Amino acid sequence: MTAKTIRNHELVYAALQASDAPMSAYDLLTALQGQGINAPLTIYRALDRLQREGRIHKLNSVKAYVACAHPGHGSSSTVFAICRDCGSAEELVQPEAVAALRREGEHHGFTADEASIELQGTCFTCRERAAGPQG
Known part of the structure; x- marks a missing residue:
């Protein structure tokens, strides 16, 4: 693997870690274009590698990716709570x-x-926001 390839993988990983919500491959492409990543194939290769390494997860229901919040657990025991309102996972x-x-x-x-x-529903923050001020 070349230094540029490793750099690209780390840029994709860092973008997922910094995000508050899952990101699609095209979200990642848009976010990383200013850093020299201009091809969808570059993003998909990085995502494939990062998934194999267990550093990220794919959320099939929303066609997006998230950085693993619990490195070392493996990919065989993941459950995601995905908010339909804000998109957080x-x-x-x-x-x-x-x-x-x-x-x-x-x-x-x-x-x-x-x-x-993948559990779909509403997160605590969105439920609180919808309930409005308590008086």
Whole structure:
């Protein structure tokens, strides 16, 4: 891997770490164009590598990526709480929940290669904002 490739991967990773919400590949491309990344393929290669390394996660339901909030847990126990209002995504490490689903799959003859659970709803901040001032 060249120094430029490593630099590109680290730029993508840093952008995801700095973001308050998941970012699509094209969000990343827009954010990083001023830093010399001008091709979608460069972003996708970085995302693929970072996923394989377990440093980021893909949120399939919103077609976006987030930096791993709990490095070292592996990708086999991720649960995400995704807010429909503000778009934030919180990573919850729930190995028991994912293990239970894997066991159920195996009970039916299915072997899961990976698992990610995505909860859709409203975060605390957005619920509070919608409730308005308490008087």
